[in-house]
Amino acid sequence: MKINHIASLVNFILISLIVLLGLQFQTQVGYAETNATSDNAKAQKQDNAQAQNQTETKPQPRLLVVPLDNRPANTYYPKKVGQAGGVEVILPPQNLINHQTASDTLDQLSAWILENSDDVDGFIISADMLTDGGLVDSRTSKQTTDGALQQLQIIKALKEKYPTKPLYVYDTIQRLAPTVLKDGNLEKYNLIRDWAITYDEVKNLNKISQTTKLIQLETKIGSNLIDEYKQIRARNNTINATLIDWTKQGYIDYLVLGQDDANQTGLHREEHENLIQKINSSNIQHKVSVFDGADEVDVILVSRFLSTLKNYQTSFKIHYLGVSGTEWISPFDHYTLQTNIAKHVIAAGGIIASPSQQANIEVYVNTPNTLAKNNDAMQNLLSTNIEKNDEATVSINDEVSQAVAEIKRQIANGKHVVFIDVEKVNQANQAYGDAIINDIGITNLLSYSAFNTAGNAIGTAIGHANSRFLYLEKGPQTPDIDERAAKGHIEFLLNSISSDHIYRNKVAPKTEWYVRYIGGNAWDIGPMKKSVLFFTNEQFNKEFDLLHAKVKGSKVLLSKKTGSTAEIENFSIQKIDMPWNRLFEIEFDFGVNLKDRNEK
The missing domain is CATH 3.40.50 (Rossmann fold)
Incomplete structure (x- = not known):
């Protein structure tokens, strides 16, 4: 008993020390929310000033993006990809695209779009953000069909006001399951997804052998939840169909319907087929794309904007x-x-x-x-x-x-x-x-x-x-814009290899172990976020030195037209964050410094 007591006391002291170090790290190194906000504000001012100076030299195209939500894939990614392509991406303020955005901010978002519409050259708009405040709430029953269609009217208003500016819109074909933000959602996720697949196979594909399984799932889930799920799907399908109509009518220049996480069978299958049939019968196949995926659409449409711009x-x-x-x-x-x-x-x-x-x-x-x-x-x-x-x-x-x-x-x-x-x-x-x-x-x-x-x-x-x-x-436009675009390109490459490979393969398993060790929840690290970020940063820094050594000194092409190049002098990690307070998303932000620009 005495030995166990001592061991428990030692564990308590170690954990407390790590947490305290995490708190200290937040204050001293810049991970505290107040310091991070201040630093980000300063950086944003510098970026804005730089962009303004560049615009005075030769205006860059400006693209207003209303993203799917505020995760890095829908904010950082399009912004950096735009920068790499010489486009300035304008995003709404964070309080208008937070994944927990209240419904009363939807009108504020529409007002923000109109306020900034004169100063941009094109638009990318997520219908899910306009109607529900983002992807997560689009899978809930918070918004009615009529309310959603009313929020979408800003699309028509924009096209009527700016008929020559490219207007791209995208919406999701609802996935088979609800959102997982906590461990408790996992069982619900799996049950509803399994039911939606089995229902399609039994009712539409005549797989009678699955009938018993379907009955068991319906009993476990309950009729109320199933009815609500069906109503949400019906509302979202109506929005999909409406956007196809508006594309045919000329209000939308290009429409993407992204099939969120699905399967070869499921309730989405019939919806998907009916939408394709509607597109084909409307003869607008050249103006609509339907594919598997949702989080990448902002980046895809930034690319399309540039293709249109460059013809x-x-x-x-x-x-x-x-x-x-x-x-x-x-x-x-x-x-x-x-x-x-x-x-x-x-x-x-x-x-x-x-x-x-x-x-x-x-x-x-x-x-x-x-x-x-x-x-x-x-x-x-x-x-x-x-x-x-x-x-x-x-x-x-x-x-x-x-x-x-x-x-x-x-x-x-x-x-x-x-x-x-x-x-x-x-x-x-x-x-x-x-x-x-x-x-x-x-x-x-x-x-x-x-x-x-x-x-x-x-x-x-x-x-x-x-x-x-x-x-x-x-x-290529000007030397300054060439360099800014090159930096955005390299920073995005560093983000991709760090988040997709280094974090997933080498850091995340250790971080998950640490979260379990301190009694936390990988799907909701909120109360322990500071110490978790401190631990994650420490683990990533062990890999960072190797990455830095391999990248430092690399040559970067600035302009193919002039043949100018530069060398990567160094780069630093400006930010590591888990913006949704779960280990599933990681946000890296790098700052790259170039030197020895060479004009050929």
Whole structure:
């Protein structure tokens, strides 16, 4: 008893010390919310002043983006991708796009859009944000159909006021399950998702053998929750259909309907098919894209804006490192991988090159070795308990070595190369990730992504690659803007390799262990956020030194037209955060310094 008592006391002291260190770290290093806010405000003022000076020299295109929500994928990503392409992305204030935004702020958001509409050259608008305050609340019954349609009227108002400005809108086809923000939601998530799939298979696809399972699920879930779920789906489907009508009527220049996490069967399937039929019967296939994925759409439409601005269709050639995309449907998706890639490329303003054609951009896609691999990826998507890569995966085996050699050869021959990793949901292949840092060089790629689902990774990488390509090939403006665009490009590459590979494979498992150790919840770290961020920062810093050593001194192309280059002098981590107070999202913000600009 005495020994146990002493051990407990020692554990208590250790945990208390870590928490206190975390609090001290917050105050001294800048992770305290007050200091971070102050620093961010200063940085924003500097960015605004720099942008203003650049605009006075030669105006940059300005694009107003109303994002899906305030997660990094929908705010930081489009802003940095826009910067890499020479576009200034204007986002609403944080209080108007917070994922817990109250309904009375929706009118304030519309007012903000109108107030800033004169000063921009185009619009990207998330219907989910306009109607519900973001993706999470769009899956709830807080908003009525009539209320949602009323909030969307700002779209018509914008097009009537600015008929020549590009207006892109996107909406989600509702996923099969509710949002997971706490551990307690996991059972509800799995039950409703399973019911929605089983219901479609029994009622619409006549799989009678599943009837008993359907009855059991309905009994466990309850009729009230099922009825509410159906009503929410019906409301969101009405909004999808209305936006198609408005596209036909000319209020929307381009519409994306992103299928949120789904399956080959489920209640979404019939909705999806009916929407496609409506698009085809309206003869607006060239103005609407429907694909698997939602979080990447902001980046895709930034790319499309640049393609329209430059009047150029970038060509992409696809290479599979594993099973062919013609055969494989990735987890949570509806289309084959090849079809989903093509749909993203077209929405981004590009085209797919045939194997025999020359292409502007070479895209390498890491897929599973077999069709059966990773078909049941639910737990990997929901959990931060990342599975360990076995030795065969981590080691640089023959397949990885050959792929790395091929990519390096393409780069040496002056090709633009993109690497997309969709082998596993929400986790990069560690061997490829390490090879990109140590051998290929992350800054030698045009883009890299292993973000979340296959659709998310595809759209993020394609949108970023096309935006940067168009700037290099079509858009040099002034030396200052060239440098700012290059910094945005490198900072986004560093973010991608850090969040998708380093964090997921090397830091997140340790952070999850730490959260469990101090009695916390990986889906709600709020009360312990300061100490969790301190621990995460300490773990990431162990990997940062290697990344910095590999990237420092790398050459960066500023302008292909002038041939000017610069060298990466150094870079720093300006911010690490978990904006939704859960381990699932990590936000990195890097600051890059360049030197030795060389004009050829």
